[in-house]
Amino acid sequence: MDNSRYISNQNITVAIDCVIFGFDLKKLNLLLFKRRVSPFKGSWSLIGEVLENNISLNQSATDILSKLTGLENIYLKQLKTYGALNRDPQERVISIVYFSLIRVDKLSLKMVENYDAKWFAFNELPELILDHSQMVKDSISELRNIAKDQPLGFELLPKLFTLPQLQTLYECIYNTKFDSRNFRKKILSLNILEKTNLKDKSTSRKGAYLFGFKENVLNNYQKDEGTYNTKDVFQF
């Protein structure tokens, strides 16, 4: 008997999957992948990988994302681990799911196409393999939770953005409409935004002022690695 191991006959594969949200200033999107291999060849799925022996969970998810996007410092958070007995018909696989938020403008279309990947509007998702739809469902619910006490704009908006764009983001996440006066009041009262004199005229003749996050907010945020906390950003 091998005394240096806890067990010798475990026969379980561990995988990492990533739910990738993007925002294109109009709607919330999800990045999906067309499977190139059996089983489920040609079906849409989240992107994932079998966990390597000498890579930590976080690192594995980070690697998947950076291989895919070429980007560093993508927002990533562990969502949940899925381990029902027959979730994968081929063998026993447990899947540790991460979710990430990225600005659609940061990700080149070519990169996406190289992977047989496609952005889908969040409310027009195709059927996904295995329990991936459940993972997505759990992710949006987590996203709403996070949005309650964290300014998601960091991750999902370009450096400068307009208040209508920010409002659209929150409306997408919560799938509802907000009164623009109340929205602006609340956002501005948080004291985390800095108005510029620049205007974005891409969506109206009048143009909308561009805002950015205040320097110190950005700094605090990066120090804490994704846990900048304004107590209550939104309580919808």
Added chain:
Amino acid sequence: MDNSRYISNQNITVAIDCVIFGFDLKKLNLLLFKRRVSPFKGSWSLIGEVLENNISLNQSATDILSKLTGLENIYLKQLKTYGALNRDPQERVISIVYFSLIRVDKLSLKMVENYDAKWFAFNELPELILDHSQMVKDSISELRNIAKDQPLGFELLPKLFTLPQLQTLYECIYNTKFDSRNFRKKILSLNILEKTNLKDKSTSRKGAYLFGFKENVLNNYQKDEGTYNTKDVFQF
């Protein structure tokens, strides 16, 4: 090459660990276990097991709890998965952590002793092995989150309890004091409690009225399996 498997050389052990909270009407407690085997023999740790091939994650956690307590229907929730490379010096182990809430009065002392287990006051915990302290830290933070929109009394209090006891529970969880007038106002305004004519005189000469959860609240709660939601029970 074995085409029916995703990978053939993964060498990772999957374990389940459980963080067990209890409340004895005075303080919040954590159930810890003295390791009987090497490594770390004699040290305190959470209870855990290597995942069996044909048991789902939830089932495994449920089994651990019911073997330990003899109780069914214990509140259990997946917390997070820990998978740093060298979290266990012996071999690569990833640990899926669940946390559970139980009424201390439900658990016989004998049961606990049979397992070399002991209730520790939450603010007087010993050092724990591996990353178990981190797991506990993450658990209390999750517990606070849950307490915000879910009446924890279901899990941590006996069927009948007094408002001072309930207040103590919340004070323990949030490690703070509340004004009793405001506390009672808020709790009672939720309309989930039913006053009885019984009094608990164990802690005062005057005695405190015993309350229970309303029938329909209990029913709803059980249907949803631990997700009864009063929107905002507490927003501290």
Added chain:
DNA sequence: CCAAAAGTGTTAAGCATACACCCATGC
């Protein structure tokens, strides 16, 4: 009668909600 815990109301401040019109501009 006294000690110890239970129970009770009011006020002020802050926050969320509801609601409608003017502004700037390109065409």
Added chain:
DNA sequence: GCATGGGTGTATGCTTAACACTTTTGG
């Protein structure tokens, strides 16, 4: 000059927070 989206203020109700005294009763 008009269509389009951007920008603004006020009043109301609700929730929270702060605060101190009376009640009960066993010893």
